[in-house]
Amino acid sequence: MSAAQLVMPIAAPSFGDVRLRAFEERDADMLMDLSTDAYVPKTGSLPGNADHPEALAYIERQSSRLRTGAGYSFCVADKETDEALGTAGLYLAPIAAGRATAGYSVAPRHRGRRVAGHSLIALTRFAWSIPELHRIELYIEPWNTASVRTAEFAGFEREGLLRSHQEIGGERVDMLMYAAIRPTAATG
Numbered sequence: 001m002s003a004a005q006l007v008m009p010i011a012a013p014s015f016g017d018v019r020l021r022a023f024e025e026r027d028a029d030m031l032m033d034l035s036t037d038a039y040v041p042k043t044g045s046l047p048g049n050a051d052h053p054e055a056l057a058y059i060e061r062q063s064s065r066l067r068t069g070a071g072y073s074f075c076v077a078d079k080e081t082d083e084a085l086g087t088a089g090l091y092l093a094p095i096a097a098g099r100a101t102a103g104y105s106v107a108p109r110h111r112g113r114r115v116a117g118h119s120l121i122a123l124t125r126f127a128w129s130i131p132e133l134h135r136i137e138l139y140i141e142p143w144n145t146a147s148v149r150t151a152e153f154a155g156f157e158r159e160g161l162l163r164s165h166q167e168i169g170g171e172r173v174d175m176l177m178y179a180a181i182r183p184t185a186a187t188g
């Protein structure tokens with residue numbers, strides 16, 4: 001696959017209560033809620049306590065990720081109402097090696113009902129529709145129990161602790177490595 005050929009899937013990936021679709025301007029309120037989480041601004045391009053123009057600028061950046069081939073940045077939406085609940089991303093920088101990285105977040109007002117777990121299952125199944133992908137990786141800080149639980153719910157396996165892996169919020173941090181590999185006839 002050439003990076004320039006990325007397009008949103010025609011059928012929105014879905015699982016359980018959620019579907020993954022492109023961001024729209026009406027999702028700005030959800031992003032403003034999400035930006036009040038102290039951790040989210042440290043790990044992505046959404047500014048802390050974003051105002052409406054900053055949320056709209058974030059939405060514009062997500063569509064450019066598709067255009068440049070960087071990856072798929074989905075808005076997680078309620079499957080019934082289409083209300084925006086969070087984000088789910090599949091980042092394809094390492095695709096030449098058959099790998100992608102995934103990330104997810106849920107707006108504080110929508111947490112506590114497995115939205116991230118359902119989103120990650122939908123995202124992972126979508127990823128296996130990309131023939132070049134064989135492995136999806138998650139990098140999770142060890143304190144982040146909600147994210148660890150999400151990864152395990154979606155069938156990702158813990159492979160180890162990457163010490164002093166990267167800088168977040170001005171500090172070197174360890175990361176747990178979780179991964180899923182493409183199912184085969186043998187693994188289901």
Ligand SMILES: CC(C)(COP(=O)(O)OP(=O)(O)OC[C@H]1O[C@@H](n2cnc3c(N)ncnc32)[C@H](O)[C@@H]1OP(=O)(O)O)[C@@H](O)C(=O)NCCC(=O)NCCS
Binds near residue numbers: 116145
């Ligand atoms: C991680 C995140 C996406 C999970 O959102 P969610 O889908 O609403 O998760 P839930 O509240 O349904 O929790 C999932 C599990 O974690 C548990 N959990 C949630 N918060 C917890 C906490 N603070 N401490 C311990 N366990 C927690 C829940 O009890 C649930 O456990 P279960 O599997 O036994 O049912 C959300 O917390 C978030 O957006 N965090 C900020 C961004 C982030 O950290 N993203 C991941 C980066 S790797």
